[in-house]
Amino acid sequence: MGRSKRSKSAKVRRKPVQARSVRRYEKIIDVAALMFAEHGFEATTMEGIAAVAETSIGSLYQFFPNKREVFRAVAERCIERSAQAFAELFSEAEEDETVDPPAGADEPQWARMIDDAVEVFSRLHGQEPSFQAVLANVQLYEDYAEADEAMLRSFVGVIEGLIERWAPALPRPRRHVVAIMLVQTTTMILVASTRETPEIARDMLLELRVMLRRYLAPYVREAM
Amino acid sequence: MGRSKRSKSAKVRRKPVQARSVRRYEKIIDVAALMFAEHGFEATTMEGIAAVAETSIGSLYQFFPNKREVFRAVAERCIERSAQAFAELFSEAEEDETVDPPAGADEPQWARMIDDAVEVFSRLHGQEPSFQAVLANVQLYEDYAEADEAMLRSFVGVIEGLIERWAPALPRPRRHVVAIMLVQTTTMILVASTRETPEIARDMLLELRVMLRRYLAPYVREAM
Amino acid sequence: MGRSKRSKSAKVRRKPVQARSVRRYEKIIDVAALMFAEHGFEATTMEGIAAVAETSIGSLYQFFPNKREVFRAVAERCIERSAQAFAELFSEAEEDETVDPPAGADEPQWARMIDDAVEVFSRLHGQEPSFQAVLANVQLYEDYAEADEAMLRSFVGVIEGLIERWAPALPRPRRHVVAIMLVQTTTMILVASTRETPEIARDMLLELRVMLRRYLAPYVREAM
Amino acid sequence: MGRSKRSKSAKVRRKPVQARSVRRYEKIIDVAALMFAEHGFEATTMEGIAAVAETSIGSLYQFFPNKREVFRAVAERCIERSAQAFAELFSEAEEDETVDPPAGADEPQWARMIDDAVEVFSRLHGQEPSFQAVLANVQLYEDYAEADEAMLRSFVGVIEGLIERWAPALPRPRRHVVAIMLVQTTTMILVASTRETPEIARDMLLELRVMLRRYLAPYVREAM
DNA sequence: TATGAATGAGACTTCATTCAT
DNA sequence: GATGAATGAAGTCTCATTCAT
Secondary structure (H helix, E strand, C coil), X not given: CCCCCCCCCCCCCCCCCCHHHHHHHHHHHHHHHHHHHHHCCCCCCHHHHHHHCCCCHHXXXXXXXXXXXXXXXXXXXXXXXXXXXXXXXXXHHHXXXXXXXXXXXXXXXXXXXXXXXXXXXXXHHHHCHHHHHHHHCCCCCCCCHHHHHHHHHHHHHHHHHHHHHHCCCCCHHHHHHHHHHHHXXXXXXXXXXXXXXXXXXXXXXXXXXHHHHHHXXXXXXXXX | CCCCCXXXXXXXXXXXXXXXXXXXXXXXXXXXXXXXXXXXXXXXXXXXXXXXXXXXXXXXXXXXXXXXXHHHHHHHHHHHHHHHHXXXXXXXXXXXXXXXXXXXXXXXXXXXXXXXXXXHHHHHHHHCHHHHHHHHCCXXXXXXXXXXXXXXXXXXXXXXXXXXXXXXXXXXXXXHHHHHHHHHHHHHHHHHHCCCCHHHHXXXXXXXXXXXXXXXXXXXXXXX | CCCCXXXXXXXXCCCCCCHHHHHHHHHHHXXXXXXXXXXXXXXXXXHHHHHHCCCCHHHHHHHCCCHHHHHHHHHHHHHHHHHHHHHXXXXXXXXXXXXXXXXXXXXXXHHXXXXXXXXXXXXXXXXXXXXXXXXXXXXXXXXXXXXXXXXHHHXXXXXXXXXXXXXXXXXXXXXXXXXXXXXXXXXXXXXXXCCCCHHHHHHHHHHHHHHHHHHHHHHHHHHC | CCCCCCCCCXXXXXXXXXXXXXXXXXXXHHHHHHHHHHHCCCCCCHHHHHHHCCCCHHHHHHHCCCHHHHHHHHHHHHXXXXXHHHHHXXXXXXXXXXXXXCXXXXXXXXXXXXXXXXXXXXXXXXXXXXXXXXXXXXXXXXXXXXXXXXXXXXXXXXXXXXXXXXXXXXXXXXXXXXXXXXXXXXXXXXXXXXXXXXXXXXXXXXXXXHHHHXXXXXXXXXXX
């Protein structure tokens, strides 16, 4: 959100414009996302991507100058999709706010929104390979931090916006940290949950909501 | 010449006994931990480890049959050091309990213990490269999950023990999930904090304590 | 970088179709045959093959997934060439039979055929590096028996056919053993002869014919 | 036979004299023979030899300057044992000659001697690992031809002696070639037989005798 | 533009041999 | 002399990237 799509040049060698090219470009990213998510960055080979995307290695390199840029494109795709999902969440929230005043709901609106946010992350994680790809390859190392960073920053930006609405009294820097906490906790618990049995994974998601609510409740209350 | 048949792989090929060997063995693990933490498993090369450890590639392979085993050794080292650190935490806690009844402390004992636990993790993370190495290489992919898994399981075990003391009413399965939440949240926030500025990193640790307290407080209260 | 997972090994990785590729593929086999024959399987290195074949190690591995397969290809080439040579022998024999009845020949036809067969083997051995390569690497050891086995079996099959014509009374199992004797004796004497001086080598070939005739004569006579 | 034991210096680093050393030296050769025979020269490692011989790699190198010399020693051992076996054959033969004149035996003496010679080779092959070791590693390649050569030459010498007795009319150079034929055929058939089923292997040995008799018979007859 | 063959740096691993204790 | 730790050259194989067609 509020983040330009692509600024540095030479990242994408040939910006696809023709319909066929666009399709091919999209397919590469789809395939790459799946493979990065499934096998990791290192174990995913350019040849493999090309093969599964039913393209040639040569064409692959016509779209992307190197492997890293493929990953970056996947991350970008992830940001787009996430932004979209969050945008929907926002708009729904606004509707709720106007249409449905917090009457006799036994749950405060902000709490429901946490659930919604977790739900959005969860759905992204479950359905958007690029999301898994990026999260599964969060690495601090040298280079490809960049791409993940971008994605996480974008999440943080969104969440900061939400917090601002619920807890406007929270000073800006604090708000930033809280947003980071929320995003990191949520994404990492999602990732970690895939390493557990389905039952435990489900319970972890439930606990995640509990945790986030308890964490945020005082901040929201203060705000009132 | 070259390779041939045979590869029994006795896990640790030569168990170091002489002082010099032990030093070398330890140094390899130290160096490997640092490099795995810094650059990741894949980007760390055996040749690199040997060079930094000021030994030869041949010696390296006399201690470890392959790179995976080096990592496993690092993970083992990490588990040992962690267990040690937690053992100290436990023993201190017991002293506290007996020596110093919760007199005029404006903080309940369990809360202080959370701080202590976070402190332990934090210290491990800051001072024990093997800890960073393992955490930074948590991967879902096929093979090298093993080592991390072992470590995280061991943490979860420890924390479950603590929770049992604070919130004995919490049913066992729930307790397990809560322990996972605590461990995952703590470790991942620690890792994530290294990607931020020092100030934000510090604030994140503070918020982590806040979050964990707020999360656990109701469980502890229920228990009373 | 380095190696990772994955090693499907499709035996022949890239089946050469274009003229240039075919040339390269053929050259690799030629060179490999020469080197295997000259230095043996173990002492022949992939890098060496690539260098002499004036290609890169990478290209070599695009054709063959490993050294064993290079050898297998050499063996296959050898079988082909041998089959071809024997086919010619057979067809000539048939012509002889029809065109030229054993009129005033002072040598029985089967004896001439032995000479011809030895001649074929001899020519193969002298001119077909793949033949030498395979024979020189007949080994009992575990793995690379396979390729030689195949070749020797194919020879035995051919020879069994010849014997059947000369000595149809010889029971089938005996015939098999006799064929093995002929093939082994002939090939091994050929190989052994290269370790002697040219004169002795020549004499060995002469003696080989003598030996084979004397050995077979009674079987053929019985058959009449 | 008639071949000095060891001439070139520096082949054996330390000639063992003390009883313990001799035992160790012998054991190394035994073990090496077994391993060369079983796995081949290349696949047999110095460390492996040392381990199985219950010695240290250091001691191994005190007896032999390098792997090749170990093989050479095995070959030498083989020659010794073979010479011994043939010496027995000779002496028996002489006894036969004097004690038992070729009276009503339905088999000429020379034919029985062929059987005996084959029997000697066969027993060596079955019971003397060094024999198998050398035969299984007959290679033309560069270096280690030497050792096998020596052994085969020594066999040829012995057999030439026998032929001289049976067929004294055969001119010397011819005799040499015939001896080579006999030795090569016998040894190679023995080796080849191990690649077949036991039944076929047995039949091959029978056929070998048939072949050698038929081959030699005319030479012997001529001689009379 | 699309293709895929070609390249070669570089990773892992083995093992003959040396050398310090 | 005996031991076995240390060494490093050399070999196999992978895969990102280039380039000719």
